[in-house]
Amino acid sequence: MNTNLYSTTVERWGLFELLLTGPSEGNPYQDVTLTAQFRHQQRVIRVDGFYDGNGTYKIRFMPDTEGRWTFEVSSSTPELQGAVGEFECTPAMAGNHGPVRVHDELHFTYEDGTVYHPFGTTCYAWTHQDQALQEETLATLQTSPFNKIRMCLFPKRYSFNSNEPDYFPFAGSKADGFDLTRFNPEYFANLEKRIVQLQELGIEADLILFHPYDTGHWGFDRMPAETDDFYLRYVIARLSAYRNVWWALANEFDFMKEKVLSDWDRFFRIVVERDPYQHLRSLHNGSSMYNPGGITYYDHTKPWVTHVSMQHWDVTLMKSWRTMYKKPIVVDECCYEGNLPQRWGNISGEEMTAKFWDCFARGGYGGHGETYMHPENIIWWARGGRLYGNCPERLAFMRKVLDDAPAHLQPQDSFRDVPTLGVEGKYYLQYYNNHRPAYRELPLPEEGCYRIEIIDTWNMTITALDGEFSGVTGIPMPGKPYMAVRVRAI
């Protein structure tokens, strides 16, 4: 007889997990269907369960409404069929704001309405490193300004990162061959532990479902279509109930030469159909710096794309992207702070910081990565570990400035020449980047009275100008790069 284990209370946007025991013979990953219907008043939400090895089956669910929920299990296996139960969804605890949603054409909010400004970093293969290094990465993240991390589900084989991981998503090994009909619960147990730890740190897990950094070594970049789909459905069943999950369908999708555009459309469709919570979905492009005409963009206007995950070194193109896609733009790769030989991995901390400010002032968001050479090749962008650069401290400062700002700032085109966000008549924030004027005129409204501050985004100082201002106002500027100006109505 079946033993069903679950908790009878779950906080809102928390993880409800139903543990079932059932058959282990044959290949339950493929042979057994398992779903459940969760009900709250009139609402019914259907979710997929999954096989977790050793005769254990799990159904996970993220309730988004407080109160009593009931569930009923359906399965092709009589042992699992028909299980029922109920639980109480309690209020979200402090720090739990729910999943991140698209707010408007520019911005994100958590589902509880709290503003979410992405400050993302990149550690592609951090969960494929040894446990000590994974712990070190988490410790680094804890004191970092980051609230999003891009990370690959499949292991990564690329410059500076060719170690074989302990676990793979699929059963088997490189030496003995992989069994693409079975998954590896140990791999997922570690991944899920890390996703929860990120959640506790307030960090969104931007999960990269496919990537090209395999090139046939393990072969995960060139699986048959039915295996790709089988993998996607399993991942969604396992992970979608974690509120901090985002779906990055691929990194540098256009470098995956074994895939065609219709594959990406199909993958999006599977995610849309299978994820009951409609987590954020994006597809990240590669780029060829010396052949700008050669960048392949996915058509981000397609309705299943929630926001744009861009790779481009020239973030001044932000407005053209916004105009084209009318969705929030995150330039997840715009070159990384470091000193690698590769052009994408050797800009200064000043420039990395400037890209964040510039992206934001232009109505989008930047993305961080760090690529300093390391004697043991433990480079943050690939493997995690420690941060050595001087950008993160400035991003922490920038986050504070943004936390003080009104929600959902909009581009203010009346501030000619310098990208400016604000709330008409109330608040303006503009960023000068490499431009170093000795003075500027601010076209403040005639009605209203304003305080003006000069923000040195690099030296992390905020200097108020004496007095109160209204109308067109000339202000002295320090003639140095990396300045922002903040104007607030009194």
Add this chain to the structure above:
Amino acid sequence: MNTNLYSTTVERWGLFELLLTGPSEGNPYQDVTLTAQFRHQQRVIRVDGFYDGNGTYKIRFMPDTEGRWTFEVSSSTPELQGAVGEFECTPAMAGNHGPVRVHDELHFTYEDGTVYHPFGTTCYAWTHQDQALQEETLATLQTSPFNKIRMCLFPKRYSFNSNEPDYFPFAGSKADGFDLTRFNPEYFANLEKRIVQLQELGIEADLILFHPYDTGHWGFDRMPAETDDFYLRYVIARLSAYRNVWWALANEFDFMKEKVLSDWDRFFRIVVERDPYQHLRSLHNGSSMYNPGGITYYDHTKPWVTHVSMQHWDVTLMKSWRTMYKKPIVVDECCYEGNLPQRWGNISGEEMTAKFWDCFARGGYGGHGETYMHPENIIWWARGGRLYGNCPERLAFMRKVLDDAPAHLQPQDSFRDVPTLGVEGKYYLQYYNNHRPAYRELPLPEEGCYRIEIIDTWNMTITALDGEFSGVTGIPMPGKPYMAVRVRAI
């Protein structure tokens, strides 16, 4: 009876000038036709003469071949008709390399085959200032690295530059009205004196024939079509025999809202038909930084455009322009060193210098301007005067590096990731700009033996690596911005 004055010897590419006296009644600018045929062996070159006021007519000619030339004048006026004469064209003197020509899809040479790398600056209205300031500008140019200057024929009225000039191309004045059927010889005498002084300094005069910085104040931006054409023909008749003249048909042509595209086609046609020497011809675009899709480019593939005079802040687009236009690209405006409030006028000397190197390494050329605020608004870019920035010194250093290079370097795409010019197997020059690798691999040919130098383009040092190298070679790099690497076959 007519008195014809001219010199019987003229150096190659020098200015032959025939002075004729004739009628001054009526309006000789419009009423009198005047041309001459110059002959050298079988060649016949037809040139236009012009009225210079006070009954004086002139015919100017630039001989390009040594030896005996004869001429014969034709005119609608019997007093001028039929004058004949001859002169001897002697070898060019030191420093006279003839006019600049397009060499290939990337580069320029003087007509005598000497390489010409444009190092241009911008002083739009320098010849419209008082004489002392014009002299100061020339003194500054004399010790500067510049060999080209962009300058407007019509006066300029714009931020930081609203002084009324002493002379205008047309007769009359702002107060009394301009007579658009007559020119002002005094204006042209000053202009020509300055063109000759530039020539003596080895500086090409990139003459801007039309521009929008008038907006109806004088009205030269909105003359009737026949006046535009009348003006063009007169200017060409007066100035084309100066070997250092380039025709920039307009600055920011797309900001001249009174003109349509077919006007520019017509102006090009007039210049092509009337200029016997086929000086370089270009048309410079304006730009809207925050609406990249809004930049209006003239179709530089049209056959009458000799090279591209670009305005764009992102010079990494060089390759796409080269691919599109297949003509030399000069980014005459890519922002200016200074501290003006306007975004185009407040980048650092470091960045201005970097743009020159980056343009060159990508197979094109940059352009300089300086826009530091000045208590009397004497700003180099508009009015000339003195230079205050720290870019020009670095451009002088860069010119030395280029003078040491083989002629007509070509893009070397085998040097992935870092823009590199060179001569296959012989010489490579690559530029890192803001990228700061701690090491790089150079894919040197296996055959051959090379010396490698690290060039700090900002600190103006050249450091040779010990040893001789061939094949793929790892080199240490200083991890600082603004580095170039030079490789030379031994």
